[in-house]
Structure formats: C-alpha cells, structure tokens
Amino acid sequence: MNDTRPRFRPDILLHAHDEAYGGQSIILEDPVSNKFFRISSYEFELLKVLDGTRSLRDAIERLKLSGRYFTLNHAAKLVDKFSKAGLLLGTIYGTSGVQKELKERVETELQKRSILKLYYLYVPLLNPDAFLEKTLFLWRMLVNRVTLTILSCLIPGAFYLLITGFQRFDFEYLFFFNIQNLIVLWIALVLVKLVHEFAHAYVAKSRGLRVPEMGIAFLIFFPCLYCNTTAAWQLSDRRERMLIGLAGILSEFAVAVFAIYIWYFTKPGIVNSVAFYLMAISVISSLFFNGNPLLKFDGYFVLIDWLRMPNLQAKSFAVLRYLFMNRVLGIDSVEAPPSSGREFSILVSYGVSAVLYRFVLYAGILERIYTKFDKTLGVILAATAFFMFIVRPLSKGAMNLFTKKSEMRFRPGGVAVFLIVSISVIALISFPWSDHSVYPCYLESALVRQIVVPAEAPVSEVRVKQGDSVRSGEVIFRLNPLPLKYELKNKQVEHQLVRTEIAIIRDSQQDLYKLDLKYIELSQIEDAIKRIEEDLALIEWKAPFDGAITTLSPVFQPGASPGKGSVVGEMANCTACEVQALLPESDVSAIMKNGTVSAWWPVGTGMSVNLTVREINPFKTENLDGSPFSSRFGGEIATEIKDQIGKDAPLDPYYLCRMDFPNPTGIPLGMTGRLVVKHPPKSIFRRVVDAAYGTFHREVVF
Incomplete structure (x- = not known):
C-alpha cells in the first residue's frame, strides 16, 4: 500500500454540506454506480492530494506542509476504505483486471435484475425544467407566508371536524366505488399526485436546481407519477434538501385539510365521497408510502438527511451481514462499515426494521400479483417474483457462506445471542392469538307486511305517516265507500232486471236459446255483487300487528285512487x-x-x-x-x-x-x-400455512 500511487477518480462529483456543529462534510457522488458517500472535510484533504503521482508517504508529507497530520496507519485505513468504495484508481481494487472483473460482475447483475423492471418500471415522459422556470412565479403566489399562515389556522379546525364527524362514516355515502364514480375518483387521485410531484419540482426549482425528468412509474403494475429531484444533493444546507423531500407530503397534507372541510360541510353525494376519498388517500399514502422511511421514497431521503447518513439502507444491510458473519460465524474477513457507536446503533435498528418490512412487503407483492391477474399469468409472475425477491437472495447468501466455510470460527457469545433472537422470533410466529373480522350489517324486521289497497275506491282518510308507530288493529287508512255503494246499487238493479228477463223467457217459451246466456250474465252480476260487498267490508285497512310504518308512498293522499292491489307502503314489527x-x-x-x-x-x-x-x-x-x-x-x-x-x-x-x-x-x-x-386463536405461521393451503386447494386445477 505504501508504494502504490493511488489516484482520486476525476469523474467523482463533489457537494459540500453544512453540518450542525458548524463544519462541513463532503458528499461524493459516483456517477457510475449512482452511489453517494459522506466523508469529513479532513478526510477529503487526503483524497485531494492522491493524484496518481505520489505514494501514500509522500501524500502524508505534503499534507504536513499545510498543517494536516495523518499517521501512516490511519491514512492506510482511509485509502483502503476509499479504494473499496471505488473512489480511487491505481490500487488493487482499481487495477484493470479487478475493474474488468467488477464491470463484468455488475453487467451480469444488471442483466439478472433486468427482469425486475416488470415490477419496478420507470417511464420518463417529459423534461419539465423550462415549464417550471416559466411558471415558478405562480408557485410563489400560491405558496408564501400568507397562504401558509392561512393553512396553519385551518389545521386545528380540520382536526376538530375530523374527530367530531368520525361517527358520520357509518351513515354517509363514503364508498362510491361503482363504475360510474371510479372515473371521477381516479381523476381526483391523479390530480392529488400531480400536486405532490409538482410540489417537489417547484421547491427544487425555487432553490435553483434543475429538474430534468417527470414520468410514470409502474410499481407492482400500479401506475404512479414520479419526479427526478436527485440534483438536491448539490445543496449544502440539509434543511433545504429535507424541504424538497417533504414538499410532496406537505402538499398532500394541505389537500387533506381542505378535503376535510368539504367533506364535513357537504351533504351525502359524489362531492362528499370524493372529498372523503381525497382525505383518506392523502393521509394513507403519506403515512404508509411516501413518508415511510423503510421504502426508498420521500421519507427515506428525508431521514438520511436528518441523520446525515447517505446510503443508509446499504450500510444497514452491511452491518447486519457483519454481525452475522463476523460476530456469530467468526469470519474475520467480513469487516463492519466504518461508523461511530451512534451510527452503528442506528444502522442495526434500521436494518432489522427494513428486513422485517421486506418480508411483509414481498408477501404482499406476491399476493397482489397472484390475485390481480389472469390465473396462469398470475402464477408465472408470482413465481418469478418469489424467485427474484426471496429464493435468489437466500441462495446468494448461502453460496457466500459456502465459499467462506473454511474461515468460520463460531463465537460462543454471538451464537448465544443469535439463538436467543431466533427462538424469540420462532416463539412470536408460533404463539396463537385470536382476532376478528368485521362486516357491514343492518337491522331488519323479521315480520314485514306490505300495505296494499284492498278495493277499487278512492282514499278518504290516511291516519298515519311514514315512521309512525301503530298498534295491532289500529286503522291505518280508510277508503271512500260511496263509489262502491253506488256500484253495488247498480249491480243489484241489473241483477233484478236479468232475473225478470229470465222469468219472461221461461213463461213465454220464446227465445229459449237466450236462456243460457242470461244465466251466465246473472252469475257474473252475482259475483260482482259479492266482490263489491267484500270490498265494502275492507274499506278500513287495520294494522295486523304492533309495529311501525317503514315506508309510505307520498302520493297516497285523500282523494287518490291508486287501484285495488296497489302497494302503497310497508309496515314492520319492531x-x-x-x-x-x-x-x-x-x-x-x-x-x-x-x-x-x-x-x-x-x-x-x-x-x-x-x-x-x-x-x-x-x-x-x-x-x-x-x-x-x-x-x-x-x-x-x-x-x-x-x-x-x-x-x-x-x-x-x-x-x-x-x-x-x-x-x-x-x-x-x-x-x-x-x-x-x-x-x-391461530399463530402467524398457522395463518400463512392455512392461506397458502386454501389458495392451493382452490386453484389446484388450472
């Protein structure tokens, strides 16, 4: 190492960042691997003098002239770290052979990962930079101290309305997910996401950055918008970088505040439902997706700026790998990433959380792919995802362990801790616990009777209205009997005339062929008289049991003639x-x-x-x-x-x-x-097995 003449890569991009203690750190951006590295300004002084013409000893002596002192051991460790990170040329990691091997390995890995584009596909559509530049004044008109003050005043009221109106959810039209309204809801969702992405873009543009790309990302086949604001790393003030990352989340929060007011003060209907939908989507997407630091979305980049820890996810996985392979298996060649005690604790906590979350995430991905596609296609895509997300990483780790089996020297303390953690996890997923399912229901009477008009007569009186309670035998409505009585009198006269005609024919013995017809006519008149008499007995409709009038036609009023057999309402036993x-x-x-x-x-x-x-x-x-x-x-x-x-x-x-x-x-x-x-009660393991078995049993025949 002392005789080598390493050279700091000239294509590495530099960004100076202000730190809380008043100093500066240097962010190194590797344009090849698209990785970022944070080093101190003190360490950067060593990198700057490594120009390929000096040995490490010469570089140390050169730094002494400017008042920078490094021991040979310290400098060698830093050069080894920079070299492994790919920042230096002319080292054992920067030789043409190693670089060629590394390039081939990267290309092979990229080819293997190309199939992942099925699940994470980004499609750039436009370069919005010129448009953002021309319309930046509109953003400044909409987002300023006055509008932010107004929004701040509305926030307490929105929380109050949300809490006091929470019980309205069960009674209003909150689930308008039929075909007619899905188009409106999708348009509303697109508008919210446009607000989200343009908030990122305008905040970045207001800081003088270039926004080169906006487009559509297909995450697990679900379309969403994205905006490329990676230029934020050029900003030295981490608060400005965090503001760019938070802009989308804050804009959705503002949409949610206004949506709460619209939802609360509008009547049930499509506007009310869309407002509720916007409110729910804005909150859910911000909390569980965009604001989730375990996913590489806004929350993740805000977190790494807040912690001042670039490449947090990669470093945390490297720490977990070190803990298992070095501290448990005793493989000394696996070293921990350089970090302080605070950083090490953060990396371990984040790594464990990310690993657990990935198991849940990948299980959800497999379930979504399988259930949302054609059966055969769903099986193929789910199997591919299972191989790429689960089988491949595990097999890769197993092969890595196999190649290092000769280096294994089990550490008793590490093995004991690993066994305790493993037993705890097994106990957790094996412990039975009960849960419940919730379904919509409503109260209905087991005894329901339709209110039917019993006779062909106009309504003379309606004694109840919808919602009234009634007792058994109580008169609900009356029909006017006069038309029936008039019709009955006419039929009785007709009956007497036909009887007289029959008597004359029988006495005269003339037109005897008409006799049968007269008897038929007489029978019809008698039936009509009987029907009218029955109707007269039913001019009052009485409640058959104690109950309530659940429905009553608004046109069922005195003077109306709905007709015999017409259903004008319904009553039910309460x-x-x-x-x-x-x-x-x-x-x-x-x-x-x-x-x-x-x-x-x-x-x-x-x-x-x-x-x-x-x-x-x-x-x-x-x-x-x-x-x-x-x-x-x-x-x-x-x-x-x-x-x-x-x-x-x-x-x-x-x-x-x-x-x-x-x-x-x-x-x-x-x-x-x-x-x-x-x-x-069922354990997590039993639930997973039952779900898998049920799916297999249901789909065993293609």
Missing part, C-alpha cells in the same frame, strides 16, 4: 327483528351456522349484542337498489349499474347471513352496524 349481514364469498368460511357472533350498533357510546347465526345462504339478489348495503346508498358493498333496467348489482359474489334479534332496546329499523366475527 320487536321481532333479525340482523342481516353480507359476507364476501372469500370470507364465508369465517362464520358458521349456529355459531356466535357479535353485532355492534352506534347507539349512545356503542352497544354490542351477542347473536346466534340462523342461516347462511348465497345472496342471489342482483339488484341492491335502495338497499343499505349498496355503495350508491351509503353502504360498503361496491356495486355497478347493469342492464338497461338499471340493476344495482354487486361486483363480487356474496353470502347473506341472518341472525334473530329480539330488539328489546328499540333500535330503529334500518340502522347499519358492524357484525364482529371472532376467530379461534
């Missing part, structure tokens, strides 16, 4: 009730006949009642028009309009579950609630 719930076909196994479930109602502070399942049947109704289950009427079952007759049909197959409910507290009929189904 005590003999049943709870109805719709379960998706995929979850029907979670509930069994005669099993115990719990129904929760939003009454007071909440009321929960245990019920017994009476029956479970396939839900064959193809029209949910008017049903509280339909998303078009405030329910949670996604529906779409089918056929020309306008059927409000569910998008997926469902099962109808019924439970008897005596309703002693008088809960209003039609109230929506939640059906809570408890599951027997």
Whole structure:
C-alpha cells in the first residue's frame, strides 16, 4: 500500500454540506454506480492530494506542509476504505483486471435484475425544467407566508371536524366505488399526485436546481407519477434538501385539510365521497408510502438527511451481514462499515426494521400479483417474483457462506445471542392469538307486511305517516265507500232486471236459446255483487300487528285512487327483528351456522349484542337498489349499474347471513352496524400455512 500511487477518480462529483456543529462534510457522488458517500472535510484533504503521482508517504508529507497530520496507519485505513468504495484508481481494487472483473460482475447483475423492471418500471415522459422556470412565479403566489399562515389556522379546525364527524362514516355515502364514480375518483387521485410531484419540482426549482425528468412509474403494475429531484444533493444546507423531500407530503397534507372541510360541510353525494376519498388517500399514502422511511421514497431521503447518513439502507444491510458473519460465524474477513457507536446503533435498528418490512412487503407483492391477474399469468409472475425477491437472495447468501466455510470460527457469545433472537422470533410466529373480522350489517324486521289497497275506491282518510308507530288493529287508512255503494246499487238493479228477463223467457217459451246466456250474465252480476260487498267490508285497512310504518308512498293522499292491489307502503314489527349481514364469498368460511357472533350498533357510546347465526345462504339478489348495503346508498358493498333496467348489482359474489334479534332496546329499523366475527386463536405461521393451503386447494386445477 505504501508504494502504490493511488489516484482520486476525476469523474467523482463533489457537494459540500453544512453540518450542525458548524463544519462541513463532503458528499461524493459516483456517477457510475449512482452511489453517494459522506466523508469529513479532513478526510477529503487526503483524497485531494492522491493524484496518481505520489505514494501514500509522500501524500502524508505534503499534507504536513499545510498543517494536516495523518499517521501512516490511519491514512492506510482511509485509502483502503476509499479504494473499496471505488473512489480511487491505481490500487488493487482499481487495477484493470479487478475493474474488468467488477464491470463484468455488475453487467451480469444488471442483466439478472433486468427482469425486475416488470415490477419496478420507470417511464420518463417529459423534461419539465423550462415549464417550471416559466411558471415558478405562480408557485410563489400560491405558496408564501400568507397562504401558509392561512393553512396553519385551518389545521386545528380540520382536526376538530375530523374527530367530531368520525361517527358520520357509518351513515354517509363514503364508498362510491361503482363504475360510474371510479372515473371521477381516479381523476381526483391523479390530480392529488400531480400536486405532490409538482410540489417537489417547484421547491427544487425555487432553490435553483434543475429538474430534468417527470414520468410514470409502474410499481407492482400500479401506475404512479414520479419526479427526478436527485440534483438536491448539490445543496449544502440539509434543511433545504429535507424541504424538497417533504414538499410532496406537505402538499398532500394541505389537500387533506381542505378535503376535510368539504367533506364535513357537504351533504351525502359524489362531492362528499370524493372529498372523503381525497382525505383518506392523502393521509394513507403519506403515512404508509411516501413518508415511510423503510421504502426508498420521500421519507427515506428525508431521514438520511436528518441523520446525515447517505446510503443508509446499504450500510444497514452491511452491518447486519457483519454481525452475522463476523460476530456469530467468526469470519474475520467480513469487516463492519466504518461508523461511530451512534451510527452503528442506528444502522442495526434500521436494518432489522427494513428486513422485517421486506418480508411483509414481498408477501404482499406476491399476493397482489397472484390475485390481480389472469390465473396462469398470475402464477408465472408470482413465481418469478418469489424467485427474484426471496429464493435468489437466500441462495446468494448461502453460496457466500459456502465459499467462506473454511474461515468460520463460531463465537460462543454471538451464537448465544443469535439463538436467543431466533427462538424469540420462532416463539412470536408460533404463539396463537385470536382476532376478528368485521362486516357491514343492518337491522331488519323479521315480520314485514306490505300495505296494499284492498278495493277499487278512492282514499278518504290516511291516519298515519311514514315512521309512525301503530298498534295491532289500529286503522291505518280508510277508503271512500260511496263509489262502491253506488256500484253495488247498480249491480243489484241489473241483477233484478236479468232475473225478470229470465222469468219472461221461461213463461213465454220464446227465445229459449237466450236462456243460457242470461244465466251466465246473472252469475257474473252475482259475483260482482259479492266482490263489491267484500270490498265494502275492507274499506278500513287495520294494522295486523304492533309495529311501525317503514315506508309510505307520498302520493297516497285523500282523494287518490291508486287501484285495488296497489302497494302503497310497508309496515314492520319492531320487536321481532333479525340482523342481516353480507359476507364476501372469500370470507364465508369465517362464520358458521349456529355459531356466535357479535353485532355492534352506534347507539349512545356503542352497544354490542351477542347473536346466534340462523342461516347462511348465497345472496342471489342482483339488484341492491335502495338497499343499505349498496355503495350508491351509503353502504360498503361496491356495486355497478347493469342492464338497461338499471340493476344495482354487486361486483363480487356474496353470502347473506341472518341472525334473530329480539330488539328489546328499540333500535330503529334500518340502522347499519358492524357484525364482529371472532376467530379461534391461530399463530402467524398457522395463518400463512392455512392461506397458502386454501389458495392451493382452490386453484389446484388450472
């Protein structure tokens, strides 16, 4: 090392960053590997004098002249670190042979990873830099101290409205996910994401940076927008870099604040639903995706700036590799990345969190790919993802261990810690715990009677209105008997005339062929008289049981003539009730006949009642028009309009579950609630196995 003449790569890009203690650090950007390295200004002084003409000893002597002192051992360690990072030429890592081997290895790795573009594909569409430059004044007009002050004043009110209006979720049209509204919702989502990405771009542009690229990224086949703001590393002030990273999240938060006000002060409908959707999407995407530091999105880059730790993810995985291979297996050739005690703790914590999160993420990726595509294509893509994300990294690690098996010298302390951690993880995934599923339900009467007009007569009196309670035998409405009496008198006269005509024909013995016709006419008149007399006995419609008028036609008023047999309303018994719930076909196994479930109602502070399942049947109704289950009427079952007759049909197959409910507290009929189904205790491992077995059993035949 002392005789070599290393040279600092001239293509490395430099960025000076201010630190909290008043000094500076240097960020080195490798344009080949697209990696960033943070070093101190003191270490950079050594790099600068390594120009390929000096040995390490000569470089140390040169630095002494400028008041910079390095020991030979310290300088050798730094040169070794820089060399391994690929920052120096002329070392054992910078020779043509090693570089050629490294290049071939990188190209091979890139070829193997090219298939990952199926799952992470970025498509640049435009260079927005000129447009951003011309419209930057609009951004400054919209985002300034005045508008930020107004937004700050609106935030407490938005939180208050969100908390006080939370219980409205069960009663309003919050789930407009039918075909008619999906277009509107997708447009709204695109607009929110445009706001997000342009916020990044304008904040970067306002700091004098170039924004060379915007486009569409397909992450697990889901399209989303992206903006290239990597030039932010040129800024020396980390607060400005963090502001660029946070701009998108803050813009979505602002959208959520305004959406809360719109949602709270609008009536149920499409505007109300879109506002709720924007509010939910803005919060969810910011918290779980863009703001998640375990994913390489905004939150990750804000975190590495806050911690002043570039390449946090790569370094954390390197630390975990060191802990396992060096501290457990005793392979001394695997060294820890240079770091302080604080940095080492952060790297370990982040690495463990990232590894656990990746298991969950990759499982979700496999499930999404398998379920969202054609069966055969889904199997192929899921198998490919399983190989690339799980099998390949594990096999690579196993091969690496195999090549270093001769270096293994197990360390008892490390092995003990590893066993304790492993046993704890196994116990965690093997420990059974219970959970529950929640489904929409509503209260319906088990005894329902339609209110039907009993006679062909006009209405003279309606004694109830919709929502009224009635007692058994109470008169609901009366019909005007005068038209019936007038018709009855006419029929009686006709009856007497026909009887007289029959008597004359029989006495005269003339026109005897008419006699049979007269008898038929007489029989018809007698039937009509009997019908009218029956109708006269039914001019009052009385309640058949105690209950309530659940529906009543608004046109059913005195003077109206709806016609005999017309249904003008409905009444239901309020005590003999049943709870109805719709379960998706995929979850029907979670509930069994005669099993115990719990129904929760939003009454007071909440009321929960245990019920017994009476029956479970396939839900064959193809029209949910008017049903509280339909998303078009405030329910949670996604529906779409089918056929020309306008059927409000569910998008997926469902099962109808019924439970008897005596309703002693008088809960209003039609109230929506939640059906809570408890599951027997199962471990995480058992759940995964059951899910995999169920999928295999269901799909074993292609």
